Amino acid sequence: MNPQSNSAHHDQSVRRFIRRLAWLLAFRQSLTFVTVWCFLWGAVALVLRAASATTRRQLLWGAIGIAVAAIAAAVVSRRRLPSLDSVRAMLDSRNDCGGLLMTGADADLGAWQTPEITLPRLRWRKARAFGLLAASSAFVLISLLAPVRFAATGASRPMDVSREVENLSAQIEALKEAQVIEEAKAEALEQKLDQLGQEASGEDPAKTWEALDHLNDAVEKAAKEAAEAASARRERLARAEALAEGLMAGGDQLDSKTMTEAMRTLGEMTREAVKENESLASDLSPETLEAIKSGSLKAEHLKDLSKALSQNKSALNQKLSKLSKSGQFGQFGRINPNALKGGAQANRRDNSGLARFLKENAEKMSVDEATLQWCAGKGGVDRGRGDAAMTWTDGSSEKDARFKEKVLPPSSVAGLNDSQLVGLSASAPTADTSGVAAHGALNGAASGGGSAYTQTILPRHRGAVRRYFDRPQSK
């Protein structure tokens, strides 16, 4: 083989190796890109199928991405291809050409012959790449083939509000039974509740909860208003009953004026009660009813009236008691069942003393006011309601509430300022420590002197010191 053909042959070998490498790199890169695309495609398909009614046919357009990925991989892998010189150098090194093959590209080899080149084998550890591709392909298939209902369960999932609907329905039923709300209104509420239970959806739970809250508020409001009205009616019935019982028991204690006023007041109360309670009229005898209407209520009507009022009050109590026993309204705290029961208990009182109370207060207040005060109670924890007049007993003792005043003796230092000279002695003074507190840090300081240092004067010098201070002052 002549040198030129030898060189051309080697060039062909180099290019052949680069082509092989290019194919391998392109295939490998394609595999990587397609794998990534498949994972993306599958994820997007899942999201679209779950969120909207995207069909499989539409999602299959994603297959175009595979071709795009393959083209992109070819471009990228081409950029990563080694240069011709690098491959020539690699082949030179592997075939022990000693630089001749590399030189052949830049210079004329002349008579030199490059040894025969053996192209090395390219090895690709492809298990991982194929494994990932298989996984991504499976993911795409599952995303596309999974049943729609499975994918779309989240979209049309109904919201379970059956318990709340049941509670509200029971409340409405209880109100209807207690005749607290009208039949038509109860029906309208129940219809609304049914509609809400059917339309409750997981797509917008806030809306459902809001509607339920609104309905619940409406029912509770109606119940509360009805309960308050019934309670007020019961109060008025109780007051009329108290007055009737009081007059019946001690009407003879009253003077004619007070008695007349009391009868008139009772007549008015009863008229109002008849208007509010239809059943009261049927419970009264015709004579008594006529007397009430005509305003000519007499003492002989009192027994019949008291009985009818008592029956009506009991019926009202039963209704409220039934309402409270149903237990439906305590849930949200708007109507307290205990309060309903308590009201019923509080109206049971002995009214035999009312006549005396009316007599005592005939000048101070009207019969209506006196009756109201009598029924309201006397105040205190166990003596009536909160709006009753308060009563006070003796004031509290201040014993043990104040410190006993005690004058303390003056301090020893202050005492020294007021000391008086009673005499002088030549001997050493004796310190009297009785009753003198220790001074701590100021121990040894002259009283009022302000200095912490005191010079001790020995007894034998004291005479000289005294003479010095007792010397006549020079003018």
Next chain:
Amino acid sequence: MTETILQPEEINPAVELANRALAELDRILLGRSELHRLVVAGVLSRGHILLEGLPGVGKTALVKALGGLLNLQFSRVQFTPDLMPSDILGAHILQENHDGRRAMEFHPGPVFTNLLLADEINRASPKTQSALLEAMQERSVTLLGSTRPLPDPFFVLASQNPIELEGTYPLPEAQLDRFLFKLNVTGADVETLDRIISTRRRGEPPAPNFVMSGEELRLIFSVMDRVFLPRPVSLYISRVVAATHADSGEAIDDVRDYVGYGASPRAAIAMAEAARAYALLSGRPTVGFDDVKAVASPTLNHRLVLNYKARFDGVSSRSIIAKLIERIDETGIKLPRDVLIEA
């Protein structure tokens, strides 16, 4: 293609001469053919060589044998602490002329020779060591303002003892960098020792059968200059030298951990020259990667300045260079990790 590389008929005489000298060196000194090959490669590259080894391993004998092989002027200087620069370079001496007038006359020192054996170079003071700097790099000597060229060719073959450090002055980095090779001369194996004591009376080496003349040496040099260095190989040399610096992209962990200062550009030049000589000794007109790998360690080992951590960890510059050569791919082909090129 414009250039034609050395043809067989041009290169073969030089290869034959060089290999003959090498064979003769192998015959005179037994058992160190690889060392001899490097020494000859160093001489062919016109580089200075530093031989390091324990006393008695044959450093001086090697240089003397080389001096005997080459028909060149040969000087030997035994370096001692009291050696002065003028003892090497020469000095101006006041002389009286025949007409009775006195003038300063230059008396050249032993450096004015072709082959200078600087024995135990590290025993001289730094001042004297520095006197060789200009001579080694520029092949000239400047004294009292006048520069005198040294004979061509000029080689310094220095020896030093790595132990007995008391009273020695380690060569400065600037001077070490001027040596093409630093070769480690080790002891001989049993077989070689047996051959020495059985064939050499009192260890005296035989006289050389072949002496290379100056003309023949110049012929080899002229051929050496035409040995072709392909671009991928020069790129490889550059990458290896650059990788000895910690801030290089191809630096390995050992370089980052242990190398304070990497090799200089002079190292790259030296590697290229030495690789050319190695290729010539192999009879090739072109330099291959294997030639570079063969001369990498002797060219770079004295040019890497290791830090104290390397001393503590017992890491040598030779081991770092070996790892560097192993890690750096000569072709520069970067393939994905899962794609391999197999034989």
